[in-house]
Amino acid sequence: MSEQKKQTVIPIGPYHPLQEEPEFFKLYVEGEKVVGLDIELGYNHRGIEKLSESKHFDQVPFLVERICGICSTSHPFAYVNAVEDLAGIDVPIRAKYIRTIIGELERLHSHLLWLGLAGHFLGYNTVWMWSWKYREPVLDILELITGNRQNYAMFKIGGVRQNIEKDDIPKIRKMCDDLIPIIDMFKGAVIDDPVIHARTKGVGILTKQEAIDFCVIGPTARACGIDIDVRRDDPYSAYPLVDWKVIVMKNGDIFDKLVVRVLEMYESAKIIKGCLTGLKKEPEGEIDAKVKTIPPGEGIGRHEAPRGEVFHYVRSDGSNRPIRHKIRAPSYMNIASNRVAAIRGTISDAAITLAAVDPCYCCTERCITIDKKTNKKIFDWEDLIKLSQEKTYFLSQAKKLKSIQKRKSK
């Protein structure tokens, strides 16, 4: 206790300019050195597991989609995998391809978002602005396919809700092709940059043994040399049907976590293109297995989200609701590892170390625009919703018009 008294406590959070989500980190420091870390969670606890028990099986995907604003498809993906495991449902091949495409588009935009945040935390705001700018085309493609930039509402038990039309395939492919030079640029700007080297190499190291002890997953584990990826280890959807590889580094510092995420973007683009080729070959057909009832039993579903493995356990008693639905998000395992990763560093490195596991920040709120002279909102909440609905409507109309023209020309 006497040693504890000499230490200074620096609080980060629960509300702090560096964090977009409430979490409380208590840093114990001696001089510049971080010697201890306490993490407090629970500012965002919404009781979704309990809520899930009161929804019927088809409503739950909408609920779990709202757990996270960034990886909004990971939870429905893992949930439908769990229910399909429970009931032994086979999903049509088209639905498998479409699910995989949505999952990988999400990984692309999520990694771009993290890259921006990491740049921002390091004081390298150019990277932040670039990567968020180049994230937009990915969101546009998601809007084209699903009608939404976030919370896509694509997943249902037994399939997907919307088809990817033949006409859209070249657009998605072009987006992927256009993204490659951009990832090349980031690879150059980030991986070869001496300032980034100085700030991230050898900083916030998590050794392989510590990673195993803390059971960390996803890019955080792969940067430490643990070769795990649910997409390859426990194949689901269309992942076994396309060619790609798992990126593994070995040092476990922030630089390696950065490299893993940048290189994973290439693989995501490759998976999407592989799926599009597969989708083109498949004849038009069912995208939904039309599931009627869920038998009693239990099932486990997993999905490799951008941050790591999402784990869902569902138990059914034969009624139309799950009697228990357990959700484990990847950050739950990864954030705990900060207790060792942040300790050996200095205060100035703590912010980026805490952010290096990519803790799940919600970005669901959109902006408001205010006219400075009159102090009036130009767009309020209702207007923004209206704008979004109008845009979706126009997109769908343009799609319809095209298909009519095509039929006429035939």
Added chain:
Amino acid sequence: MNIIEQIKEKLGNKITAVTEKNRQRYYININPKDILQTAKIISNDLGCRFATATGIDTKEGIEILYHFSHDKTGKIITLGVILKNKEKPEIESITPILKGAEWIEQEIWEMLGVNFKGHPDLKRLLLAKDWPEGNYPLRQKEQK
């Protein structure tokens, strides 16, 4: 020899039942008193990764499912225990051998009131500080 046969051989008579749900999902029931040894064998000796644990309030008692992932084969091995004493459910903590279980056990403690013996820091994690003591949100009988 595949992982399931290895587990069966290593655990021997500790296993009370094995269910094969399908090729990738196995459910193994054990006695609550064997949990620490079993978790040690499965994680340290057989190299399975601890994924998470699920606590369920059932008619028979509080059921805890420890999910282990064998990443080489992608199989999930679930160790199930039932704590029959619903008034004061107690089980040994696996945190001393698996640091990753710390928050998960804390969560089950505050949601279902299971006392994990030997847990280093059994304190509130997710619930608010003013949440009433002894009121466990995931217990079924609490619904009125």
